[in-house]
Structure formats: C-alpha cells, structure tokens
Amino acid sequence: MNNTLTSSKIVEPTIFDLSSPGRNGVSFPDPDVPRAKLPESLLRADLPLPELAEVDVVRHYMRLSKFNYSVDDGFYPLGSCTMKYNPKINEDTCRLPGYMFTHPLQPIETVQGNLALMFTLQEWLKEISGFEAVTLQPAAGAHGEFTGVLIMRAYHKSRGDDKRVKMLIPDSAHGTNPASAGMTGLTIVQIPSDERGNIDLKALKEQCDDTIFGLMMTNPNTLGMFDEHVEEVIQIVHDCGGLVYGDGANLNALLGIIRPGDIGFDLMHFNLHKTFAVPHGGGGPGSGPVGVAAHLADFLPAPLVGVLEEGDDETPPLFGFVTPRKSIGRMKAFHGHFGGGHVRAFTYIAMHGPDGLKDISQYAVLNANYLLARLRNTYHVPYDRICMHEFVAEGRFDGSDVRALDIAKRLMDYKFHPPTNYFPLIVHEALMIEPTETENKDTLDAFADALIKIADEAKTQPDLLHNAPSTTQFGRMDEVKAARELVLCCWLPEDYAEKI
Numbered sequence: 358m359n360n361t362l363t364s365s366k367i368v369e370p371t372i373f374d375l376s377s378p379g380r381n382g383v384s385f386p387d388p389d390v391p392r393a394k395l396p397e398s399l400l401r402a403d404l405p406l407p408e409l410a411e412v413d414v415v416r417h418y419m420r421l422s423k424f425n426y427s428v429d430d431g432f433y434p435l436g437s438c439t440m441k442y443n444p445k446i447n448e449d450t451c452r453l454p455g456y457m458f459t460h461p462l463q464p465i466e467t468v469q470g471n472l473a474l475m476f477t478l479q480e481w482l483k484e485i486s487g488f489e490a491v492t493l494q495p496a497a498g499a500h501g502e503f504t505g506v507l508i509m510r511a512y513h514k515s516r517g518d519d520k521r522v523k524m525l526i527p528d529s530a531h532g533t534n535p536a537s538a539g540m541t542g543l544t545i546v547q548i549p550s551d552e553r554g555n556i557d558l559k560a561l562k563e564q565c566d567d568t569i570f571g572l573m574m575t576n577p578n579t580l581g582m583f584d585e586h587v588e589e590v591i592q593i594v595h596d597c598g599g600l601v602y603g604d605g606a607n608l609n610a611l612l613g614i615i616r617p618g619d620i621g622f623d624l625m626h627f628n629l630h631k632t633f634a635v636p637h638g639g640g641g642p643g644s645g646p647v648g649v650a651a652h653l654a655d656f657l658p659a660p661l662v663g664v665l666e667e668g669d670d671e672t673p674p675l676f677g678f679v680t681p682r683k684s685i686g687r688m689k690a691f692h693g694h695f696g697g698g699h700v701r702a703f704t705y706i707a708m709h710g711p712d713g714l715k716d717i718s719q720y721a722v723l724n725a726n727y728l729l730a731r732l733r734n735t736y737h738v739p740y741d742r743i744c745m746h747e748f749v750a751e752g753r754f755d756g757s758d759v760r761a762l763d764i765a766k767r768l769m770d771y772k773f774h775p776p777t778n779y780f781p782l783i784v785h786e787a788l789m790i791e792p793t794e795t796e797n798k799d800t801l802d803a804f805a806d807a808l809i810k811i812a813d814e815a816k817t818q819p820d821l822l823h824n825a826p827s828t829t830q831f832g833r834m835d836e837v838k839a840a841r842e843l844v845l846c847c848w849l850p851e852d853y854a855e856k857i
C-alpha cells in the first residue's frame with residue numbers, strides 16, 4: 358500500500374505506452390488552397406504527443422471507463438448525496454440546439470425561450486418550497502450556502518444590527534455549513550443533538566442572545582431524522598433576532614409534503630443535482646438555487662429572471678433580467694448552470710408534476726425504512742426511529758476489529774457502491790445509507806442480503822473484509838496518500854515536462 362496504484366494486479370498501459378511512431382488517427386485531404394507558412398516561433402522540432410489510430414484511442418478510453426462505477430451501472434446508496442437515477446430524457450432536452458448553442462451575452466430578444474424556462478423554474482421552486490423568491494445563480498449547494506449567508510448578513514446590516522457574529526450549527530451538519538459561514542468571518546458555535554437525533558433545545562436556548570446571526574439547519578438532518586421540534590427551534594432563533602438557514606440537500610424526503618418556507622425557514626438552498634436528478638459526482642455541473650422568504654427577497658443576487666413586459670392573448674410576455682433593490686451583487690459570472698442544471702431539473706419537474714413529486718418523496722422514505730427494517734437486527738442503528746430518506750448504521754461489531762471502511766470496501770466485491778462512511782461524525786464508524794426512490798425492491802433486497810452476509814463474514818472470515826475489494830481493477834488504496842500526494846498526471850511520461 359505504499360503507492361496508490363501498486364496494489365493493482367495489472368499495470369495499466371498509459372496512452373503513451375500504446376503509442377507507435379507514424380500511427381495516425383486522421384488523414385486530411387490535400388488542401389485546395391495554397392499552404393500558408395506558419396510563423397517559425399510556433400514550430401518545434403519535436404512534440405511528444407502519443408501517436409495512435411482512432412480505434413486505439415476509443416478502446417483505451419472505453420476500457421478505462423469500465424473501471425468506473427456510476428448510477429447507470431448499479432446501486433449507489435451514498436447517503437446525503439441522493440444519487441438517484443438520472444432519466445435520459447433530461448439529456449435529450451438539455452442538448453436541444455436552442456438551449457445548447459446560446460450564449461449568456463446574447464440580446465434577450467434572441468433567448469426568450471431560455472429565459473422563459475429559467476423564469477418558470479424559479480416559479481416552480483418557489484411553489485415547491487414555499488419561498489417568496491428564488492435565484493438560480495449558485496453553482497452548487499455549498500455555493501448556495503455561501504450566497505445565503507451573505508444574504509443574511511446584508512439583512513442584519515440593513516437593520517443596523519451589526520453585533521451578530523455567531524452562527525449556530527448542529528453537530529449533525531454537513532461540513533460545508535461551518536465552512537460557508539466561516540468564510541464570511543462568522544464564529545461557529547456547535548449545537549449538540551439529543552438522544553433522538555433532534556437539536557438539543559436546552560443547549561440551543563443557552564446560546565441564544567443578541568449576538569446570534571442565525572442557525573444553519575438540515576431537516577431532515579444527516580442522520581435521516583426529521584427534527585421533532587423544528588418549529589420550536591426556528592421560533593427560539595427568531596425570538597433572539599437570528600435567521601434560520603435551511604440546508605435543502607435532503608429535500609428529497611419532503612417534496613409535496615412539507616414546504617420549508619411554510620414552517621418558518623427564512624431561506625434555503627436546493628441541490629438540483631440531488632433532488633431534481635441532475636447528474637453529479639463527476640457526471641456534470643451542480644446547481645444550488647436559493648429560495649428566500651419575503652423579508653429577504655430584496656437582497657437576492659442579481660440578476661434574476663423577470664417579466665419585463667406582461668403579455669396578453671396575442672403577445673407572449675417579454676422576459677429579461679431584473680435587479681433586486683438591495684442585491685448582494687453577482688455570485689457567478691453569468692446566470693448559473695443553465696443547460697447542465699436548469700434545463701435538466703426543469704425537465705424532471707415537468708415530467709413528474711405535483712403528484713409525481715410527492716410520490717418521489719414517499720417512495721424515497723419508504724425505501725429507506727424498508728432497508729432500515731431489514732438491517733437493524735444485524736447492524737447497530739444508534740438513532741433508531743422511523744427515518745426519512747436515509748439512516749445511519751454503525752459499521753462495527755462487538756469483539757471484531759472490522760471497521761466501517763472494511764464493510765464499505767467489501768460491498769464493492771458484491772458490486773455495490775459503498776454508502777457514505779465516517780459521516781456524520783456523531784455516529785461511530787458511520788455507514789450512511791440512502792437508497793432513493795429509483796430503486797426497486799429486488800435491488801434493495803440484494804443490497805440488504807449483501808450487508809447481512811458481510812456481517813457474517815466479519816465474524817468468520819474477517820480478512821476477506823480487511824483485504825477487500827478483491828474483485829475490482831484496483832485493490833485497497835492508501836487513502837491518506839491518495840489525498841495528500843495527489844498525482845493527477847500519472848499517465849504522462851516522467852520526462853514529459855522537459856520535452857515540451
């Protein structure tokens with residue numbers, strides 16, 4: 358394990374290893390115009406590029422792609438990430454030429470369809486969440502959080518309320534929450550969870566005074582638990598003048614059932630790449646729109662998409678860009694991830710409609726509870742009550758040195774993507790399992806069977822787990838080395854830099 362790749366059974370050839378002088382992927386016809394003379398400064402005697410035929414290149418990359426795992430390949434129960442199946446119709450719509458070949462600087466008259474789509478998506482997200490206004494600009498969830506904290510700061514500032522410096526964050530929160538708040542210079546105060554996985558109300562009350570900027574709350578939280586006192590939590594923070602930010606990454610549990618805006622959240626981000634089936638995890642750009650309640654609408658990033666001229670029976674409305682009165686400014690160079698994010702999410706919402714969205718959440722919660730019911734006698738579940746879209750089990754057994762990491766790696770031998778592990782931090786050896794609504798009962802059963810079998814192997818043949826995975830192209834990686842000594846160009850010959 359002293360090299361990130363040496364544990365592999367096979368040494369993979371690089372594209373340079375396959376190269377042979379004179380092999381060629383393209384042949385151009387003789388030009389029918391005079392050859393231009395290239396400037397001497399652009400020419401060099403030697404350019405060390407691999408020389409291969411088209412078929413060699415295709416086979417090389419096709420082979421590499423097969424070492425990968427994706428949601429199109431199999432079950433991907435990566436808790437908190439909502440790795441649901443991404444319907445292929447989204448790929449068709451986002452590649453329509455009118456969406457794909459437009460530029461954000463085009464005159465608005467030439468992109469009315471795009472603006473209508475963005476405006477409608479803003480309206481739908483408002484309706485889904487119960488908020489007053491929505492920006493589509495943020496690039497992903499963490500960027501949405503940062504945008505949200507800046508909006509909260511602008512709000513406090515506009516009221517001359519400048520002694521608020523503390524952001525309250527539950528100990529079950531995603532790491533991006535303290536990171537986003539910390540980036541704005543706020544002091545982070547951690548609030549513990551109680552034994553049912555809710556925010557500890559007593560600890561919360563003790564912190565609340567006029568230095569509280571706000572609370573960042575994920576509900577359901579990363580334990581998959583719906584906070585049983587969510588309205589009281591929000592009230593406590595509001596009573597001391599703070600704002601409540603909702604981390605909407607877990608919205609897949611709530612669609613059509615609860616609207617965060619209705620229960621008192623002041624603002625929240627959506628992860629279109631989680632809840633609304635935009636691919637992620639190497640599959641495409643994220644998108645993290647933010648919704649805000651009425652008292653924060655004036656502070657949203659500019660521009661938003663708005664109606665510049667109302668239409669009537671004969672003329673459609675004219676869509677364009679509008680700037681909220683006290684806007685915090687731009688959060689992104691242009692208008693957010695339009696084709697890869699907004700068009701796909703729009704398609705997904707349009708294909709489901711209100712009833713379909715509600716079904717999504719009901720099946721997501723049902724699937725998680727089914728898995729929980731099948732596994733709770735084999736794996737210890739520290740917060741064991743009806744869960745929402747995910748739950749967290751402990752990946753350890755009494756009297757065994759098998760760890761969550763070993764179980765996660767062994768799952769790969771059974772052809773499943775491992776669940777999120779070692780998060781949230783408040784569960785020892787955490788295995789965080791989120792099946793999503795797109796899996797059928799056969800898949801859920803196969804996964805539960807594998808985990809039950811692995812628990813048995815942990816007792817009888819623990820080395821199978823310690824040495825897993827043994828059926829993948831590469832074996833167990835040295836994860837610390839892989840993270841600390843990242844080699845992104847290992848496919849280049851060592852002397853490449855000298856040659857170019």
Ligand SMILES: *Cc1c(COP(=O)(O)O)cnc(C)c1O
Pocket residue numbers: 437438497498499500531533534575579604606607628643645
């Ligand atoms: C995924 C996630 C985030 C961050 O979202 P990104 O889109 O990955 O930046 C924040 N909070 C929770 C609970 C999440 O699951």
